[in-house]
Amino acid sequence: MTKHxxxxxxxxxxxxSICAQADEDADTLYQVxxxxxxxxxxxxxxxxxxxVLPHGDFGLGTFEALDGELILLDGIIYQAAASGEVKExxxxxxxxxxxxxxxAADQRLSPPPDQNYETFKTWLETRxxxxxxxxxxxxxxxxxSVTYRSVPRQEQPYPPxxxxxxxxxxFQQAQITGTLIGFWCPAFTKGVNVPGFHLHxxxxxxxxxxxxLDFDLTKGELEIDLTNGWEIMLPMSPPFLETDLGEDxxxxxxxxxxxxxxx
Numbered sequence: 001m002t003k004h005x006x007x008x009x010x011x012x013x014x015x016x017s018i019c020a021q022a023d024e025d026a027d028t029l030y031q032v033x034x035x036x037x038x039x040x041x042x043x044x045x046x047x048x049x050x051x052v053l054p055h056g057d058f059g060l061g062t063f064e065a066l067d068g069e070l071i072l073l074d075g076i077i078y079q080a081a082a083s084g085e086v087k088e089x090x091x092x093x094x095x096x097x098x099x100x101x102x103x104a105a106d107q108r109l110s111p112p113p114d115q116n117y118e119t120f121k122t123w124l125e126t127r128x129x130x131x132x133x134x135x136x137x138x139x140x141x142x143x144x145s146v147t148y149r150s151v152p153r154q155e156q157p158y159p160p161x162x163x164x165x166x167x168x169x170x171f172q173q174a175q176i177t178g179t180l181i182g183f184w185c186p187a188f189t190k191g192v193n194v195p196g197f198h199l200h201x202x203x204x205x206x207x208x209x210x211x212x213l214d215f216d217l218t219k220g221e222l223e224i225d226l227t228n229g230w231e232i233m234l235p236m237s238p239p240f241l242e243t244d245l246g247e248d249x250x251x252x253x254x255x256x257x258x259x260x261x262x263x
Contacts, residue, residue, distance in 0.1 A: 028227065
């Protein structure tokens with residue numbers, strides 16, 4: 001653990017009776033910092049990804065200075081840069097915000113063919129066993145199209161995420177195979193993580209990746225990992241400790257998550 005990141009840990013578990021440490025780790029969403037801190041412009045890298053990897057092999061986030069989108073799939077870290085380049089990143093890379101878990105599917109479903117993002121969300125939410133726990137979501141499939149974005153590296157003093165996202169690069173790929181990686185989080189996690197769906201995309205050839213804005217899924221296989229544990233590592237860095245996180249940033253988050261521009 002780095003000098004800026006100490007063990008201020010919040011562990012939420014439902015139910016409390018977890019039989020074994022291995023099971024607890026497998027069903028725990030581990031995150032560094034909070035989404036509201038990221039929205040406020042706290043982009044300083046507060047943890048090395050090497051310190052996060054023991055907590056998960058699947059997840060998403062961003063890099064120090066908001067330098068692109070982070071995808072963690074099968075234990076490998078990928079950076080989706082604003083240039084469109086995708087590359088593997090070393091474990092020493094630092095992150096201001098990341099959510100991970102050890103992915104082990106509890107449910108496997110085949111979504112109806114020809115789903116877009118909105119119809120997929122509606123279809124899946126009706127099949128979640130509960131809206132009061134988190135889920136890791138993986139979809140491997142063939143896509144008629146995927147629209148995704150990345151944000152360029154920011155310079156200090158860091159702007160709020162809503163301002164930084166105005167510099168985003170939007171990409172669209174047609175007839176592509178790949179994986180959707182992400183989470184569905186309950187409404188009560190507002191301010192801590194992204195309520196609802198938060199997905200990133202990584203193509204099978206590892207050439208295209210980013211934060212998902214829309215897609216048309218021709219066919220695919222969905223895996224869901226029920227995640228009833230939640231562990232949060234809160235940074236001890238001055239930018240985090242000195243930022244007012246009492247403000248309701250829901251509107252800013254909605255704009256950042258949904259903002260689209262012409263590819």
